[in-house]
Amino acid sequence: MIYLDYQATTPLAPEAREAMLRWLEGPGGSGFGNPHSAHRMGRSASAAVEAARERVAALLPPGGRVVFTSGATEALNTALRGTRGDVLTFATEHAAVLDCARPVEARGRRFTVLPVKRDGRADIGALEDALGSGCGLVAAMAINNEIGTRHPLGEIAKRARKQGVLVLVDAVQAYGRVPLTELDADMIAISAHKIHGPKGIGALWLRDGVEVEPLMFGGGQEAKLRSGTLSPALCAGFGAAAQIAEERMAADCEHIEALWTRARELFAGWTLNGSATERWHGNLNIRREGLDVARLMSDCRNVMFSAGSACASGSGRPSHVLTAIGLSEREAKASIRLGFGRYTKVDEIERAAEDILDAAGGQWP
Template identity: 40%
Template sequence: MNYPIYLDYNATTPCASEVIEAMLPYFGSHFGNAASKSHPYGWVAENAVEEAREKVANLICAKAKEIIFTSGATEAINLGIKGTFEAYSGEKQHYITALTEHKAVLDTFSEIEKSGAEVTYLPVDSKGTVSLEELENSILPHTKLICLMWANNETGVIHPVEKIAQLAESKNLIFFTDAVQAAGKIPVFTKGIHLMAISAHKLYGPKGVGALYVRHNHDLPKPLAQIHGGGHEKGMRSGTLNVPGIVGFGKAAELRLAEMNREADRLEILRNRLEKGLLELSDTSLNGSQLARLPHVANIAFGGVEGEELLKKVNQKVAVSSGSACTSISPKPSHVLAAMGLNADLGRASIRFSLGKSTSESDIEQTLDWVTKVVLELRK
């Protein structure tokens, strides 16, 4: 197949060749079940899992024992939120999140609302940022948890995580952050954070594996298991471990830790070149903050064109999206951009460009030429 230029790295990333190489033996010669404690097949698999756990922990400045492997970030988010709700069962409960969170977070909060939880959905300003003052004012006597993402998947906007963690700590609240788009792209930390969701396929690892960081050594309740049957992963997530996937996750984390800062600098230069060229077109604007955002993401609104037609034409030569891959099948405008105040038409006519390891200067120049051509033709 003659693939287009790929600029949709926030949707998923290709497995690094080193990751594939690390995984292959665990599909074949080292096929053992990591829970088989009585023979070498199980021992080899268990050792591989524990090595990977250490590598994933290193990526986010955690301890290995604080990493719980899951089938992905969506499961990690469900475990963190629903598990906390159940841990406080019988108590009046209030949660705080934001309107621009990923659907995995918003839909999970919607579910616990059906069971009696109160949820405050913080608004954002036109740049996609939350007000720390409004966050603090939203805290009630029965607030249990604050859930705010590290970096937005559509705009790349980075929340002031350190200040949010400090606020949560001062109020003795659980702080849960969806760090799926941040981990492996920018440095992250766990100080003051109780729960963190991350995913392998966003950082050049395999699909179908993620993790929930669960902070140890504090008095607040830890989430209760949502999947039962065998007591794997310290009883928090039962099920036979995906050993090849976990090994791949560990290798990807190790690679990202080594190359992340250098690659971020390279991609920021390319992103800025793309953004500058696109914003030279009339009636275009940047969605989100110019400053506090991921170095590889640009979300641009193109006025004067019909959104569905724009996306269809651009994707003939450049693979991009209008928002989250989880909602790309929907013709509705992005809930993130709507929360930032964009009207529906402009929200539909916005494109997220997300760059990655294979993105070259030539890709950027070709993308500029093609998108400019498409926009000008559609405006005729």
């Protein structure tokens, strides 16, 4: 099989797997202790969690703290529902943001979804018009999970700062792939399994001084914000993945540029969705007139690619991201997303393209 769905999840890095094993030991081992226990095994597990926290934090701005969560969805929900004031966000955001509208509004706060431009980038004019008294938070993606477009986060933060409004960045597709240490944000949501770490763990970064109300209640183990027993294994895997991502960031980017260049050559006759310049090159979202994507995916069972977000697969609805940038339902349903990264080989791109083009009735370059 050829895996080209890196936006949905990434292969577990060997280093992350190795880091996790000690903390998965059963009877006879010493790594299964509760990191919140006061005895020696608990203290050892707690030390592993804190070491992982430092590694995760190293890729984020200074002057903040990392709170481990079950994933980016929990992190985003915590930030959106645990702050005050009205919320502004954009039409191409992830469902983990957009679906918070109801619980936010249930507390008497407004939740406004702003338009984006045809390239998928935030409409700054619309943001400026919407910012005002009562607004407490602006939520924006760093890199879109469906089309790879980068929001102008600097411009978004600049406008928000003038009004004293907090900025939440969904950095799930950006963390570990592009530098974020200079990012101007108050809260950042990230996920381990998008950077070759394990599923089931993410984090919410909070700038010093930013206070958020808990989403869940119990022992308050994570800075009194997030209750529940942490998994030392998941934390260790996340930390190892973050460390490798930091060490390999330049090399990974260079490799992805080569994959992008070859993929663009192979699909030269297809139309690119989203910005041609302001985007992450590990995400190729393209369309072809009259393409039957359901049949294409059935005919190309050896190639793992997507027709949109994995979170919305099977819904039968066109991608909300593609319709938000002005595509018709027909155009949206004739689009596919190819995602590649660290472990993708050029020959896999070529073999996948041959299968897809053959099945789509295209011409092999």
